[in-house]
Amino acid sequence: MGSILVWKFNAATFNFEPAVSLKDHKMAVVSLVVGANRLYSGSIDHSIKVWSLETLQCIQTLTDHTSVVMSILCWEQFLLSCSLDQTIKVWAATESGNLEVTYTHNEEHGLxxxxxxxxxxxxxxxxxxxxxxxxxxxxxxxxxxxxxxxxxxxxxxxxxxxxxxxxxxxxxxxxxxxxxxxxxxxxx
CATH class of the missing domain: 2.40.10 (Thrombin, subunit H)
Known part of the structure; x- marks a missing residue:
């Protein structure tokens, strides 16, 4: 549970074939987005995993949401996420390259x-x-x-x-x- 299946196109057979399974979430993955040479995955486990597209390794886990991470959006130099915890979080890279929340917008309902x-x-x-x-x-x-x-x-x-x-x-x-x-x- 909580795995992401990476597929690779095989030109010889004209088919997509399973390449690797990314397993780091504790529960089901409900949102995916690619941006800035990274894959971002949101899960029922309340976390966002940041995956390197070069190594296919998890390089950071974001744990600021308190409920399911329903959607993730890469936009310019920011990552935005929304959750059933009634928040939109804006993430930006620090000098070390890690993502941190720079702003939280609160709503009355789950997002x-x-x-x-x-x-x-x-x-x-x-x-x-x-x-x-x-x-x-x-x-x-x-x-x-x-x-x-x-x-x-x-x-x-x-x-x-x-x-x-x-x-x-x-x-x-x-x-x-x-x-x-x-x-x-x-x-x-």
Whole structure:
């Protein structure tokens, strides 16, 4: 339990074959992301493991969450994570290269998934779904709320698209297309 299976493409057979199993989590892995030549895995065991893609060894374990790490996002020089512990954590590398929490954003509900995009001005916006069936849009780095949307059930998947579009998938099986472009209003 708690292992990650690494697959390698075999050009001779045109198939993917198991290469190695990464075993360091104590419980099931529920989130994975690759960035900065690292693999980051979030688990039910409340931890994030940082794996070197060169050696496939765990090089750091992050233990600041107190519940399931549901989603991880690599963005620029930061790692963001969200959890059922009702927090979003922003991680940054120290001089030694280890990741440490530089900011914790608290919410009223458990958090399910993270996704990042840029608004029309090129400013970063974080999308975060919670288990109250909502998606929050936050300006970064301030975490000021830019908007909020609701669905019929928990939104488990968010993906960005071109031109300010993003997509959500919820527990009913419904996929919705959203446009983050604000409608211009007349000046008064």
């Amino acid at each position: 399910l998934t993270l996704c990042g995009m840029h608004d029309l001005d090129g400013k970063p916006v974080l999308l975060c779904s919670s288990n109250d069936n909502s998606v929050h849009l936050y300006d970064l780095p301030s975490f000021s709320e830019k908007g909020k949307m609701f669905a019929k059930q928990e939104i488990r998947a968010i993906q960005t698209g071109p031109g300010g579009l993003f997509f959500t998938g919820d527990g009913t099986g419904q996929v919705r297309v959203w446009n983050s472009v604000a409608v211009p209003t007349a000046a008064t």
